[in-house]
Amino acid sequence: xxxxxxxRLVLRKPTMADWPAYxxxxxxxxxxxxxxxxxxxxxxxxxxxxxGHWALHGFGWFILDNGEGxxxxxxxxxxxxxxxxxxxxxxxxxxxxxxxxxxAARAILKIxxxxxxxxxxxxxxxxxxxxxxxxxxxxxxxxxxxxAAHDPACEVWVHWEGAV
Numbered sequence: 001x002x003x004x005x006x007x008r009l010v011l012r013k014p015t016m017a018d019w020p021a022y023x024x025x026x027x028x029x030x031x032x033x034x035x036x037x038x039x040x041x042x043x044x045x046x047x048x049x050x051x052g053h054w055a056l057h058g059f060g061w062f063i064l065d066n067g068e069g070x071x072x073x074x075x076x077x078x079x080x081x082x083x084x085x086x087x088x089x090x091x092x093x094x095x096x097x098x099x100x101x102x103x104a105a106r107a108i109l110k111i112x113x114x115x116x117x118x119x120x121x122x123x124x125x126x127x128x129x130x131x132x133x134x135x136x137x138x139x140x141x142x143x144x145x146x147x148a149a150h151d152p153a154c155e156v157w158v159h160w161e162g163a164v
Contacts, residue, residue, distance in 0.1 A: 003062075004062065004107045004108070004111065005107075006103050006104065006106075006107050007103070008066055008100070008103060009064050009065060009066055009071075009100060009103060009104055009107075010064075010065045010067075011062035011063070011064055011065075011074065011104055011107060011108070012062055012063055012065060013051070013054055013060070013062065013063070014047065014050060014051045014061065014062075014063050014073075015063075017070075018047075018063045018070045019044075019047060021069060021070040021071075021092055022043065022046075022047050022063075022070065022073070023040060023043045023044075023047070024092070024093075025090060025092045025093065026038045026042065026043035026046060026047075027039075027040070027043065028093050030090075030091075030092075030093050030096070033125075033126035033128065033129040033132070034126070049079075050073065050075070050077070053075075053077050053079075057077075057078065059075070059076050059077075059115070059116075060075050060076065060077055061073050061074065061075030061076075061077060061088075062074055062075050062104065062108070064091075064095075064100050064101075064104050066095070066100070070092065071091065071092055071094070071095035071098075071100055072089065072090050072091040072092050072095055072100050072101060072104065073089070073090045074087075074088065074089040074090070074101060074104035074105055074108060075087070075088065075108060076108060076112055076116065076121075081150045082124070082148070082150050083148075083149055083150070084119070084120045084121070084122045084156075085112075085116055085119045085120065085121050085122070086121070086122055086123060086124055087105060087108060087109065087112065087121060087122075087123055087159065088123060088124070089101035089104065089105050089132070089135060096131075101132075101135050102135050102138050102139065105135065105139055106139065109121075109139060109159065117160070117162075118162055119162065120158065120160070120161050120162060121158070121159040121160050122141075122144070122156050122157060122158050122159065123136050123141060123156075123157040123159065124148045124150075124151060124154040124155070124156060124157075125154060125155050125157055126153055126154055126155075127147075127153060127154070127155050133155075133157070136157040136159075139159065140159065141157040141158060141159045142157065142158055143155055143156070143157055143158075144156040144157065144158045
């Protein structure tokens with residue numbers, strides 16, 4: 001899959017043209033819930049990892065494009081250090097508060113129901129990140145009452161346990 005469309009967004013694989021917006025996001029305070037802000041070298045590692053996830057797993061993070069450029073990222077990923085398949089989202093600073101993360105995640109959840117319904121799907125959310133928790137709630141996720149083994153600061157929010 002190369003792209004999805006919603007009412008306001010095109011969700012597509014990352015390209016080099018997205019690097020400046022991605023780098024700016026990872027250098028900003030918006031990444032405080034994931035250990036940031038980050039320097040350019042670390043931001044590049046995240047960007048390359050998100051892009052490479054597609055080649056390794058056949059799914060990954062989409063760039064959210066509102067017709068004026070990249071406004072965020074959202075997708076499925078499952079790095080080896082995480083127990084479960086995760087859906088995650090980031091909205092770049094200038095686009096926060098527009099509902100892009102929720103809109104994109106809903107589209108990705110529809111695809112995930114078909115392709116990944118046998119796996120537990122979660123979002124790992126920093127305990128202090130109220131905005132991400134609200135997105136998870138809008139998507140129908142629930143706090144599982146547990147913290148992520150790979151990051152004890154993150155709560156586990158469950159979208160589904162297995163077959164949906």
